[in-house]
Amino acid sequence: MSPRADINAALRTLNRLTPVGYFVGLHIRFAAPLMQFQTYPEQWSEFYSSNGYALRDPTIAWGFSTTGACRWSNLPVPDPFSILKDAADHGLVYGLTTSHGPISSRTIASFARDDREFTDDEIQEISTTVRRLHSITEPPASLTKAQKEALRCIAEGDRHAAAAAKLGITESAFKARLISVRERLMARTTAEALQRAKEYRLL
Secondary structure, X not given: XXXXXXXXXXXXXXXXHOOOEEEEEEEEEXXXXXXXXXXOOHHHHHHXXXXXXXXXXXXXXXXXXOOEEXXXXXXXXXXXXXXXHHHHHOOOOEEXXXXXOOHHHEEEEEEEEOOOOOOHHHHHHHHHHHHHHHHHOOOOOOOOHHHHHHHHHHHOOOOHHHHHHHHOOOHHHHHHHHHHHHHHHOOOOHHHHHHHHHHOOOO
16 A cells, blocks of 8 residues: 555544544644644634634643643643633534654644544544554655755756756656655655655755
């Protein structure tokens, strides 16, 4: 199974287990995730963003302080801005947050239901799925010299034919390098691959 197919399979599992939605922030570095997925109701997402809750969210504070899984009803972190009450008012009545990975590349994910608490078995399955997503999306430690050369040509604005000529290879060989770097960085487009390479500090 390709990394993209594996990611999609994991997300289908999360969709099945979380009827009201979820937010998964993978490999949070410099206060931003390298990749994220979100299925919460649009009204809640807009309310959350407009109130600047990300910097005050007790689930995120808990996720940075430890690893594991915790039901929102058991969070040992203060919620002075009543964010969890606001979430419940928007249908996110029962929740779960998981945290995984080193603090330098932490994955934090939250999940919601409107009918009941998550069971222990569901928490185990969700936690396993989040750990798999974290592993699948681990940024590569490096790119090959050929992959870096191809991306640098794109960054400099070269078209495929010009880049191939500059590198002394055929245009099809150049395109093959771009395909390989997109696969390595799990990017849908070359532009996305270039952006991720910069974010991962691989160029």
